[in-house]
Amino acid sequence: MTETAPIAELMARDPLKLSDTDLDTIIADLRASRARFVLSDDKKIGTPAARKSKAQNDREARSKIIDSAEFGDLFKDL
Amino acid sequence: MVSLLSFDKTGLQFAWDSTSLSSFVTCPRKYYYSMLQGWTSEQRSVHLIFGGHYASALEHYHKHIAAGVSHNDALRLVVREALENTWDRDNDVPQDWLHSSKTRDTLIRSIVWYLEHFKDDPMKTVILSDGRAAVEYSFSLDLSEDYTYCGHIDRLVTYGDADDIYVQDQKTTGSQITPRFFEGYSPDYQMTGYTWAGQAIFNMPVKGVVIDAAYIAVGFTAFGRQAIGRSEKQLEEFRTEALHYIGVAKKCHEEQYYPMNRTACGNYGGCEFRRVCSAVPGIRSNLLQGSFKKRDRWDPLARR
Numbered sequence: 180m181t182e183t184a185p186i187a188e189l190m191a192r193d194p195l196k197l198s199d200t201d202l203d204t205i206i207a208d209l210r211a212s213r214a215r216f217v218l219s220d221d222k223k224i225g226t227p228a229a230r231k232s233k234a235q236n237d238r239e240a241r242s243k244i245i246d247s248a249e250f251g252d253l254f255k256d257l
Numbered sequence: 258m259v260s261l262l263s264f265d266k267t268g269l270q271f272a273w274d275s276t277s278l279s280s281f282v283t284c285p286r287k288y289y290y291s292m293l294q295g296w297t298s299e300q301r302s303v304h305l306i307f308g309g310h311y312a313s314a315l316e317h318y319h320k321h322i323a324a325g326v327s328h329n330d331a332l333r334l335v336v337r338e339a340l341e342n343t344w345d346r347d348n349d350v351p352q353d354w355l356h357s358s359k360t361r362d363t364l365i366r367s368i369v370w371y372l373e374h375f376k377d378d379p380m381k382t383v384i385l386s387d388g389r390a391a392v393e394y395s396f397s398l399d400l401s402e403d404y405t406y407c408g409h410i411d412r413l414v415t416y417g418d419a420d421d422i423y424v425q426d427q428k429t430t431g432s433q434i435t436p437r438f439f440e441g442y443s444p445d446y447q448m449t450g451y452t453w454a455g456q457a458i459f460n461m462p463v464k465g466v467v468i469d470a471a472y473i474a475v476g477f478t479a480f481g482r483q484a485i486g487r488s489e490k491q492l493e494e495f496r497t498e499a500l501h502y503i504g505v506a507k508k509c510h511e512e513q514y515y516p517m518n519r520t521a522c523g524n525y526g527g528c529e530f531r532r533v534c535s536a537v538p539g540i541r542s543n544l545l546q547g548s549f550k551k552r553d554r555w556d557p558l559a560r561r
Contacts, residue, residue, distance in 0.1 A: 190362055191351060194340035202333050202340075209369040216477050223476035225370070227362030 187228035262558035263407075268293070269510045270503075272397060272405040274557035275447035278499060281506050282446075283524065288506070289515035290530050296549040298529045304429070307359040311471065312427040314339045314368045316393050316411045323382050323390030332372055339365060358431060358475045367429070367471055367478040374480050380467065383413040383422060385459065396454050397558060400496060404503050407557045410451060413459060416467050416484055422459075423467040423484055424451040434470045434481035442468060442485050449495040452487040 186208045189201050209225075216224045263272035270277065270292075281288040290296045314335040321331035343352045343361045351361045383391040391413035400406045412425040426448070430438065442448045448466045455463035465486035472479040487495075509515045522531050533544050 190340075190365070193349065194337060194344050197337070197340065199333060202336055205365065206332060206336060206369055209366050210373055212366070213370045213373050221476075222474065225363075225366050225478065226476040227360065227366070 185228065190227070261554060261556045263405075263556050267510070269507060271403060272407050272558045273400070273499065273503060274406070274408045275445075275450050277555060277557060278450075278502065279446050282502050284518040284521045284528065285506070285509055285515040286517040286534060287521070287528060287530055289509075290533070290545070292555050293515075294545075295551045295554040296530075296545050297552045298549055303354040303356040303359050304431075306354055307356075307364055307473070308427070308429045310339055310342060310364055311367060311429055312411060313342075315371060315427055318368075318372060319382050319412055320390065320392045323384070323392060328372075328376070332369070336365060336368060339368060358473050359429070363473055363475070363478065367473055370478045371469075371471060371480060375469075380414045380416050380425070383415060383459075383461070391459060394458065396458050398454055398457050400503070401500055404500065405558075406450060406454065406499065408447075408450060408454060410455060410458075413455060413461075413463070414467060421464045422455075422461050423465055424455045424463060425467045425469065426451065428468055428470045429473050430470060431473060434472050434479065438470060438481070439468060439483040439485065442466070444491075446495070446499070448485055449487055449491065450499075453492045453495055456492070 186205060189197065189205055192201075212225045215221065263277075264270050277288070277292050280292055317338065318331050318335045321334055322328070326334070340361075343364065344350075345352045354360065385391055392411070394410045394413075395407070396410060397405050397407035410424050411427060414423055414425045415421065416423045432438070448468075452463050452465050455461070465484060467482060467484045470481045470483075472481070517534050522528050522534070528534075532548070533541050536544055
């Protein structure tokens with residue numbers, strides 16, 4: 180869902196497909212990271228989130244299918 | 258062949274900006290290779306790409322604000338624009354500039370953090386007598402009857418207790434912002450040229466340039482600001498000196514001989530053409546063709 184999409188996913192999305200809400204989510208996240216930087220002086224706080232590789236995304240997608248499948252679905256073709 | 262706006266039919270440059278002037282003064286041979294022939298060792302510097310997007314976003318933000326757009330809406334507009342301008346449409350992925358700290362993500366972070374850092378900024382955009390905001394102004398002015406000086410002013414601002422008028426310029430750096438960082442801009446063609454042009458274009462007593470510097474690190478962006486003044490005498494000296502060096506460039510053009518400045522080869526970690534100039538003259542052309550690429554030639558009068 181758009182409002183819960185991780186920032187890295189939003190940043191990696193075609194900007195023409197980003198809604199104003201998506202942009203506000205990115206901006207709010209960056210504002211929050213700056214506020215934490217000012218308070219803590221943690222010099223790693225604004226480090227952009229690592230992006231997942233295509234292989235990792237594919238693995239997770241396959242894993243989700245298996246997690247959500249019913250027991251009967253897994254064996255229905257046998 | 259593409260015709261360039263800043264050169265006459267014989268190839269003599271008549272419109273100069275700080276980039277071409279600095280290049281020629283640093284080393285006529287470097288100017289010849291990079292500005293006149295268009296040789297470069299890399300496609301385009303990540304620092305120029307990043308700095309261009311960053312300055313453009315902040316310039317457009319101030320233009321929106323001057324037009325009455327709210328802070329949040331203006332911020333959203335420039336973030337969207339920056340994201341779109343840094344999207345690789347051919348491959349449908351974010352642009353990758355192959356740099357550890359100057360990336361698309363840190364660009365967006367730096368834009369948002371800058372506008373948070375200076376949210377209640379006392380520095381205001383100058384509104385011209387015709388009601389327009391003095392933002393995003395490309396200029397070309399007569400240095401003399403034969404030569405033009407041109408460039409692009411991001412924004413004219415009021416700054417300090419006396420509300421003096423300055424040109425504002427954005428700089429990004431990969432190093433900490435120290436007093437030494439700002440000292441690097443005096444004496445300097447770009448900042449002096451901005452002040453000289455600002456006075457001439459806007460007919461206002463422009464005092465100098467306010468530099469907003471952004472230190473771009475992997476995990477954070479830090480900011481610094483300093484006003485750099487220029488006196489009337491310094492501005493006149495700038496004009497005289499610019500014309501002097503342009504006269505030298507004309508002589509080089511007439512003789513088709515651009516000498517090396519051998520004292521500048523080690524500047525800023527070493528000139529990219531050092532290996533070429535170190536080789537015997539007969540093989541330099543082959544070295545250039547083997548190790549460098551041709552890019553579009555620098556053309557100061559071409560609109561940004």
